[in-house]
Amino acid sequence: MLGFGPLAFASPWLLLALLALPVLWFLLRVTPPSPRRQFFPAVRLLMGLRTPEETPARTPWWLLLLRLLIAALVILALARPILNPTAPWGGEGPLVLVVDDGWSAALDWDARQEAANALVDQAERRERAVLLLTTAPARSGRAQEPQVAALQDAEAVRRQLRTLSPKPWAVDRQRVVEALQDTRLPGPAQVYWLADGLDAPGTTAMLQRLRRLGAVTMLRGAADEAPKLLLPPENEGAEMLVRAARVPADFSETVTLRAVDAEGYAVASTDLTFEPGSAEARQPLDLPLELRNRIDRLRLEREQGAGAVVLLDERWRRRPVGLVTVSAGAGSQPLLDELYYLERALDPFTEIYRGSLEQLLERRPAVMILADSRPGSPSEAASLREWVEDGGLLLHFAGPRLLDTPDSSLLPVELRDGSRTLGGALAWDRPAGLGAFPAEGPLSGLAVPDDVVVRRQVLAEPALDLAEKTWARLEDGTPLITAERWEAGWSVLVHTTANAEWSNLALSGLFVELLQRVVALSEGVETDGEEALPPLRLLDGFGRLVRPSPGVQSLPADSEVVPGPAHPPGLYGSALSRRALNLAEAVPALEPLPEVIGDVAMAPYRAEREQSLMPWLLTAALLLALLDQFLGLALRGLLPGRPHRRLGRLGRRPRRGAGAAGLVCALAITGLVMADTARAQDGSAGTDESYAFAALEETRLAYVVTGQTDIDEMSRAGLLGLSQMLTRRTTIEPGEPMGVRPGRDELAFFPLVYWPITASQGGLDQAGQDALNRFLEHGGTLLIDLLRPDALRDVMGGTNSRLQQTTDGLGIPPLQPLPPDHVLTRAFYLIQEFPGRYSGAGLWVEETDERRHDGVATVILGAGDWASAWAVDARGRPMAAVVPGGERQREIAYRFGINLVMYALTGNYKADQVHVPYILERLGQ
């Protein structure tokens, strides 16, 4: 091996052949190229002619150079050049390959495998045996068996590497030490450790052992590629607090967390940011209850491996809370009802069931609250107790009824008869505030507000374990909240009421936090208990859920289990009740590898690999040879398609120039055209979009812009007045009306288009006709206003040329005078006349047909000049007088407008009512 910096030759002696290049030069020089062939009729006259000078024909120098280059390339290629050669290996010993294949290796497993394969390739080139060791326990049930440290040839190791995949559990480097215990190697070995960048038990011991074998090189990823570990989230009331851990580092980093449901659809995603110097990132994930309960697992984007996945089971579901209602009397005065306060406090973060005790026991909520009420029968009490022992949490609140029946069988403490009243007309003492929460209790750390006072409470019978049972006290030490563990569940008693009668606790923010803590404490009632849980779906090394492999054992129900080969992380149990075993629960805090590990050489994974240049050089030589062939043919005039080559270089040239110029012109023109169209599209897209946004922001009425300023102004003012009236009187709250130009503006956004037709208005262009036709076809409503009462008579006589002219090309259906039972007469108001500014002008509508637009008329034709009647100015005053006059007429005009908009928006909804009299009549018979 001969090296020059990043380049080395595997067979350097072949480079000697480069010395032969001058000889080749000479040989090529004396061998002239084949002459060009030239047909010539008068060849007889040339016979015997000789060129005067005797200079031999010569290969052109550039062709000669090309051929020498080809020869040189071939020689260089045969010398097997290698780019980025690795450092030479000392000694004659084998290659020892230690691969970390725990969960943290999944992130760039491909790079690791590539690196391992490259090393094996090198070993093969150097004819060394390979010893492959992995640090994670093997997958099968034979976890305890030490791995065999045996030398293998490269092919066998490659096969083994192909099947190697990261394991969903942690590494144990002590295994390597054990495996190497009795190994004797033939010489000093080359040791490569493909590390995952995390500290693990046995790292130091393994390194020491490895160093005794030979020089150790550690391959490690960059610091920002260190694996992240997704920790199980914490339930914090309404929110789920997601957490992720990393190796402590002094830079900030953001990972994206994705919450996925059982089908694999993303439910939510959030960014987790590691602050510089911190090892953990937290982020609350606030989701509606339904969504939250759908979450099946959380995973980190762009991270791979079992560590980046957390499976969720029932423990992370929000706890349903049952409020036991007393049948009678309650609820009559909501502000005095205990359940009202409880419901208001619990509603934001839990699911609440209300019902009788019996109903609630069937639904088996995680928490049940008895607010000063008792189970009605002994059997109910017994089943309630059973439920608590299964894991339910029973929360009692004291109250007058509890005092009446001091049966403490379901309470955590014995109660003394009677209650204690603090403060009051006949007492010296004052209402008591709260004392600090005991540090070891589940309520520890809650802030104690000053203004919460308890005026009355029930008292616990003193007992030896009373202090242990107490979760909260008053200032004077009297227990306020006591609890007792019953098997898997809790019974908790708050010694005061859940309403404001005995204390103002229920009015304080503490009440909410308190309930959150208590509810979070509950574990839910699991249906089964004792039996071992069979594996259901397990995570593989890349964090994918797969079917369990045969070697996996069932999860014991009661004991804590560390994920490992026998119990890989995953879901256990049955489809109905699952238990998630997460890797992160068993992984200690992530620690980086110790910085100083003796004389271990470091190398990155993604280093420049050794790369053989031979194929590239040979390809280049081949291409050049083809070029040479091509040039040779050209020199001999044998290229096809060039008959005029016969005369050498005469002619032809200008045409090629013209061709190039033409090409440049064509390109330039194409560019210009494209730029132009791009601009045009930009422009149109921009206006369309803003227009669409404006039109869609609110429901708007629209009028056709006629181009006559006074008419348009009146249309606008009229629709504005109608819009205001609609807002005032109905639930329709239209925005400002918009003017539209059919064909230019999209009409589909508007339910109703008002179209005043004037004498001087021209016809629509083709685009406008198309747009209006489309609008009508898709069920839009068009109100055509001829503005003059006599105009309609002309229409009936067929003499209204301006209407014909303006609406030419529109698909206007046959019209009929408005029938008296038409929906327009009853869509909102019951009206029978439809005056605008002029009354008595008449109204024509489309002859409706149930099969078209559900029997809703699309075209309404009249001449009332409604816009003028509706129009209001800026101060809300009418702008035009109505004829013959009277506010009654204007009012009716508004009513018609409202009916019309209702009709446009609700269609035939009111039409059903038309048949009611007949239906009633028929029913009566």
Place this chain on the structure above:
Amino acid sequence: MAPASKQRSPPLDAQRRGEALAAGLPPLLVAAERVAATVVQGVHGRRRVGLGETFWQFRSYEPGDPPQLIDWRQTAKSDRVYVRDLEWEAAQSLWLWSDGSGSMNWQSIEAAEQKKRRADVLLLALASLLVRGGERVALLGSGRRPHSGRDALQRLALALEREQGTEQGDGQEGEGLPPRDTLPRHSRLILFSDFLAPVEAIEARLRVFAERGVGGHLVQILDPAELSFPFTGRLNFIGLESEKSWLLSRSEAVRGEYLKRMERQRAALADLARRLGWRYQLHHTDRSAEGALLSLYQTIGTLPTARGGAR
């Protein structure tokens, strides 16, 4: 590798072009001072009394005139007896030949078309003029008798086409020399060729005709590249008539020598024509065919018979 295959005319295209070329000129009357027994009566008015169909003059009856010649109508107008003289009309026979050898099927980029094609066009244009003048034309070596009329032209064009077709098959026939044929005495022969064959061979062939009293005209058609030799570099020159190829390492160096040889060839040819009493004319394919036709028109009108012929 004859480039002729590329330029193969559609049938009778050459005839169309030839006629178009000749359309601008009046019918050609070949000067036929020579009256011979072989001359067939034709429409060729000779401006003298003789056998013919066209009225020439009336003259008084002289003793010895056959009585059938008396024009009775004219005689009846006066006392004298008139005889109707007709103009003597005689048609000249012309044999045409265009060289079909391989060397004619060539063209450089300076030339407008192949030599062979130019030769055919000129031949047919000339034939068209002749036929319009009432002359009788035939293709040399076709074995047909001369004919007149449009029909003759058609036949000529077809024969040329056919000749070109057969020539592809049986190689270079005749090495660029006119075929041996027995022509009637005092007929005319017009040859279109590049005349690149050795002058001795050409002379031997032409002398046979000249000795029979056939008058002739040589039209040498050459490509401009053959006259200027614009080649450079190392070239292997390959003949078109299965000659040997000739390699020149620097073609430009022999240009002078070549031009001298070409000049000699042309001079020898012109000299040969002069000695036979024939006419010689050089035509380049980069010039227009009209020019060549015009000069042909002018010379053939006064085409002499061979000097060796009986005068």
